[in-house]
Amino acid sequence: MTPEELSAAISACLQAAVEAGDFHVDLPSEVRVERPKNREHGDWATNIALQLGKKAGMNPRELAQILRDRLAGIDGVKSVDIAGPGFLNITLDAGAAGELARTIVEAGSAYGTNDALAGHTINMEFVSANPTGPLHLAHTRWAALGDSIARVLRASGAAVTAEYYINDAGTQMNTFAASVLATIKGRPIPEGGYPGQYIADLGRQALTARPELADMDDEEALPIVRELAYRAQMADIEETLADFGVHFDVFFSESALHEGAAVGQAVDRLREQGHVFDLDGAVWLRTTDFGDDKDRVLIRANGEPTYFAADAAYYLSKKDRGFEQKIYLLGADHHGYIGRLQAIAACAGDDMEHNIQVLIGQMVSVNGARLSKRAGNIIELRDLLQWLGKDALRYSLGRSSADSAMSIDPQLLQKNTNENPVFYVQYAHARTHAVARNAESTGVDTSSFDAATLNHPTESDLLAALGQFPGVVAQSATFREPHRVARHLEVIAGTYHRWYDACRIAPQGDAPIQDVHKSRLWLNNATQQVLANGLDLLGVSAPTRM
Known part of the structure; x- marks a missing residue:
């Protein structure tokens, strides 16, 4: 029985109790169950009786008693105890x-996917680095x-479009082309x-494509160089990603907003909403109505649109795309x-608490990292990949909350020890494959399964950790915190290693193969699947041998 199934069973018991007139209260859409800190208190616990007792006009322990009697009759539930003021x-x-295995x-x-965000259509914009140089450490x-x-x-059911906003408009592109x-x-x-060697490399690529550039005057050559260098740099960015x-x-492309009528149309639409005003020859958006610290200029007095106008047009583009x-x-x-992006959403008629979310990530540093030889003044992502590898980088960056600054320790990430979290989790996955190969060589297979034989304390712990995985994925999506997945994978890995030390899959010597051996192979393979699923959510590979 998974935590989700138990939660649904408790909800059904609550509904039955209300229909029977045992108590009257508005029921929550979901009942949360958690793993008790002390395993002697059972496999799962819920405080639903505490949540509903006062609303139902009852002592929580009295409501818990009603639930206990109903839950005790559910298949798969061995016992239900009431603790403290009304915990079950x-x-x-x-x-x-x-049976979870x-x-x-x-x-x-x-396994692990859910429909918590089914029906949600999300545009996820990130990286969006200027196409004037290589991707670096912050990116x-x-x-x-x-x-x-x-x-x-x-994984939680949302329809997500990952989007990269190319800042290919403005003076930085002219400066890039001139360089x-x-x-x-x-x-x-x-x-x-x-500066940087990459600028010279881009120049050589442009000259190879258009040898006549060497003899053109600057005014004629500049737009050609700008386009060629831009395309080459974006290709480098996409390849690195x-x-x-x-x-x-x-x-x-930001320039597409300026080349077409998108910016002007955005200003007109926001004016129709009643939030645009004219002052000192410029066109303004009254963002202070929605918490911004000052109103923002959309069109300067000289008729030139601001970056903010492009931001507004871009937001409306996302809205128009559904x-x-x-x-x-x-x-x-x-x-x-x-504040300013939320204000744009509000001025466009959207709910700035629901339709827009701005996540701020803190800085990251790498101990001992060297500046790029190509760019000179940055630490390139390409160099980091060659030095530390994709998996070490992705996992180490994925296991920390975005709102906390972090420092990467390359020496730690290059260790093949349990101190290194990515090695710890990947090794657990590789070990499940080694165990499966060894089981096959000794004749243990998955031709039968007896869930009741998985009764060792370490098996109970491992099953509980595996059962929590879908909830962790759902929480990670709800709170936009994938580090929850990484941290839980480490819990699963540790629990698996302890189980591996305590329980044998292959029988010793000439001992016969029993149902417990086959059932344990199912549990081993279940762990393998969850670790692989979790690593995939972090963009990290799941090696079969290490």
């Missing part, structure tokens, strides 16, 4: 608890975090330009964007 401690019989194996990669965390959030959201052109012409990089296991459904919820993942230096 539930113990399952071994067969009901052990077969459920997981049969569900396969679908590394947002790429790992954003991709994992998108994965847990999809590349300078290398083609053999001139120094202009003041305020982009792919190597990092991050894929985007949409690459949205995204109910828009999630922005931004760096710590963008904290001031929260």
Whole structure:
């Protein structure tokens, strides 16, 4: 019996009690069950009687007694005890608890998925680095975090579009193009330009594609160089992201907003909503009505749109494309964007508590990392991948909350010991495969399954940890916190290693193969499946040998 099944059973008992007139109260849509800290208190516990007692006009222990009597009659429930002011401690019989192993194996990669966010259509924007240079350390965390959030959201039933907003408009693109052109012409990089070997590399690529650039005057050459260098740099960004296991459904160009009528139409639409006003020749959006610290200029007095106007047009584009919820993942230096983006949503007629969410991630550092030889002043993601590898980076970045600054220890991540969390979890997965191979060599198979034989205390612990996995995935999606998955995988790995030390799958010597051996192989394979599913949500591979 999974936690979800037990929760549903308790809900059914509550409904039956209300229909029988035992008490009258509005029932919650879901009853939460948790693992007791002290295993002597049972397999699962719930405080639902405490939550509903006062509302029902009853002593919580009295309501708990009614529930206990009903729950005791459910198949798979061995005993129900009332503790303290009204906690219900539930113990399952071994067969009901052990049946979870077969459920997981049969569900396969679908185990852990849920429909908590079914019907939600979400646009998830992250990374969105300027196409003027390689991806660097700050982008590394947002790429790992954003991709994992998108994965847990999809696992919870949401329709998610991962989107990269290309900041390919504005003066930085002209400066970028001028820097590349300078290398083609053999001139120094202009003041305020982009340094680094990659600029010279882009210049050589542009010259190879268009040899005539060397003889063109700057005015003619600059737009050609800008387009060629932009395309090459975006290709480098996309390739680096792919190597990092991050894929985007949409690459949205900011310049497309300016080249078309999108910005002007956005201003007109916001004016129709009653939030645009004119002052000193400029066009403003009254964002202070919705908590922003000051009103924002959309169109300058000289007729030029601001970045904020593009932000507004971009938000409306997402709305027009049918995204109910828009999630922005931004760096710590963008904290001031929260109020203004929420204000745009409100001015557009949306609920800024529901239709938009701005997540701020804190900075990350890497001990001993060297600056890029290509870029000179940054730590490149490409270099980090070559140094530490995708799995170590993805897992280490995925196991910490986004709102806390973090430091990566390369020496730790390169250790093949239990101190290294990614090794610890991946080794547990590889061990399940080794156990399965050894079982096969000794004749143990999964031709039969007796859940009741999985009654060792370590088996109960392992089953409970596996049973909590779907709830952890759902919570990770609800709170946009994939680190919950990583931390729970470490719990599963530790519980599995303890079970491995205590329980044999292959019989010793010439001892006969019994049902317990086959049933334990099911449990081993169930653990293997959950670890693989969890690692996939973090964008980390699940090796079969280590």
